[in-house]
Amino acid sequence: MYNFDFERxxxxxxxxxxxxxxxxxxxxxxxxxxxxxxQRLAMPSKLVSLAGIDEIKGVCxxxxxxxxxxxxxxxxxxxxxxMSEGFPGLxxxxxxxxxxxxxxxxxxxxxxxxxxxSACYPAAAMATGATIVTDRRxxxxxxxxxGLFETALEEGEIITEVKMPIPExxxxxxxxxxxxxxxxxxxxxxxxxxxVGVGVTGASxxxxxxxxxxxxxxxxxxxxxxxxxxxxxxxxxxxDLHGTAEYRAHLVGVMTRRAVAAAQ
Amino acid sequence: xASVTMNVNGKPVTGEIEGRTLLVEFLRNGLSxxxxxxxxxxxxCGACLVHVDGEAVKACTMFAAEAEGAExxxxxxVSNPDGSLNTIQQAFQDYHGLQCGFCTPGMVMSAxxxxxxxxxxxxxxIREYLQGNICRCTGYHNIVKAIMAASGxxxxxxxAE
Numbered sequence: 263m264y265n266f267d268f269e270r271x272x273x274x275x276x277x278x279x280x281x282x283x284x285x286x287x288x289x290x291x292x293x294x295x296x297x298x299x300x301q302r303l304a305m306p307s308k309l310v311s312l313a314g315i316d317e318i319k320g321v322c323x324x325x326x327x328x329x330x331x332x333x334x335x336x337x338x339x340x341x342x343x344x345m346s347e348g349f350p351g352l353x354x355x356x357x358x359x360x361x362x363x364x365x366x367x368x369x370x371x372x373x374x375x376x377x378x379x380s381a382c383y384p385a386a387a388m389a390t391g392a393t394i395v396t397d398r399r400x401x402x403x404x405x406x407x408x409g410l411f412e413t414a415l416e417e418g419e420i421i422t423e424v425k426m427p428i429p430e431x432x433x434x435x436x437x438x439x440x441x442x443x444x445x446x447x448x449x450x451x452x453x454x455x456x457x458v459g460v461g462v463t464g465a466s467x468x469x470x471x472x473x474x475x476x477x478x479x480x481x482x483x484x485x486x487x488x489x490x491x492x493x494x495x496x497x498x499x500x501x502d503l504h505g506t507a508e509y510r511a512h513l514v515g516v517m518t519r520r521a522v523a524a525a526q
Numbered sequence: 527x528a529s530v531t532m533n534v535n536g537k538p539v540t541g542e543i544e545g546r547t548l549l550v551e552f553l554r555n556g557l558s559x560x561x562x563x564x565x566x567x568x569x570x571c572g573a574c575l576v577h578v579d580g581e582a583v584k585a586c587t588m589f590a591a592e593a594e595g596a597e598x599x600x601x602x603x604v605s606n607p608d609g610s611l612n613t614i615q616q617a618f619q620d621y622h623g624l625q626c627g628f629c630t631p632g633m634v635m636s637a638x639x640x641x642x643x644x645x646x647x648x649x650x651x652i653r654e655y656l657q658g659n660i661c662r663c664t665g666y667h668n669i670v671k672a673i674m675a676a677s678g679x680x681x682x683x684x685x686a687e
Contacts, residue, residue, distance in 0.1 A: 265545055265546045266545045268528065270591065270594065289589075292587060292588060292589070292592070293569065293587060296588070300567065300568070308545075309589075311591070311592055313592055360658065361658025362655055363584045363636070363658050364569065367587065367588060
């Protein structure tokens with residue numbers, strides 16, 4: 263890997279300042295970025311580690327029944343806290359990312375900032391209508407994800423918090439690619455009193471998306487049968503050696519039905 | 527070059543590192559603690575697993591600079607004070623939980639992290655916890671058995687094949 267300077271600020275303000283250097287890049291848990299650097303796919307002049315910033319760690323519930331997750335919170339802590347705050351669907355998602363050692367380092371902010379087309383959290387963020395809070399503004403999930411590895415974040419902008427409305431019922435189902443264990447397709451289903459959200463990751467060439475047709479069907483009848491006749495077009499789905507576009511489109515339906523059944 | 531200070535196996539250590547120096551490189555090359563192995567260098571195999579502030583971490587996927595001020599425990603730091611094998615290590619020996627031994631340091635560290643949180647795991651829980659530890663001798667069966675035994679559970683019901 264190419265060499266770089268390393269900084270470990272203690273506050274968001276100091277991190278933002280450190281990121282003003284040209285080609286500086288924030289480092290969350292590094293579970294994606296470090297392998298990327300090893301492959302020389304990135305060449306930052308400086309890495310600004312966010313791991314020493316206590317103010318962006320932790321999980322709490324606000325007065326609008328939203329789970330407020332610090333951007334620097336690791337998957338293991340999210341899995342624990344989501345359960346005790348009444349959001350087991352998110353626990354199901356966070357507790358199955360990577361392996362235990364990865365979950366001890368990887369953060370939700372890092373995952374959302376990277377926006378890997380097969381990352382798990384974006385599906386939950388879209389389904390619940392989450393708000394991404396940064397050091398300078400708040401961004402609705404619908405406006406945040408811009409495609410493969412593309413987000414609304416500006417240079418040097420840091421995710422400080424993610425606010426996820428807590429659904430009445432929810433579940434995440436993923437079909438794992440057996441070697442990488444990233445989802446070939448992952449679907450998060452969230453039922454609220456007035457709506458249903460369906461977030462799909464891993465499938466589309468334009469990144470995570472909401473399956474609005476399924477949301478409408480599930481809104482009037484929250485059952486696996488309600489989405490049985492629905493399908494997403496294979497057009498625009500990812501096609502690679504792990505699965506064709508048609509296969510992924512098929513899996514979207516299967517994973518959605520399984521998630522609905524699991525959320526009952 | 528920058529300086530980093532951390533506690534490794536209870537002893538304070540300071541060393542010179544680059545920004546890109548991985549924790550595993552610092553442990554092996556800087557401190558000559560070669561018990562922590564590098565199997566894949568792509569965060570998949572878990573041979574480099576150590577504990578940082580009590581949590582299991584892949585030392586090939588963390589920079590040494592990130593461990594500034596941390597308590598790091600490696601396989602060299604887990605034996606009993608008199609140098610004899612600890613319960614988990616002894617169970618690996620008793621139940622033949624290793625063949626070539628390359629993955630073993632990571633397996634033992636992973637097992638210790640599991641048993642700290644879950645002192646009496648089921649066979650299924652052990653297998654799931656070891657998702658990030660790969661044994662290319664494919665000796666998982668006896669590894670699982672050893673961890674069951676180390677947790678004081680009956681292993682007679684785990685088939686021998």
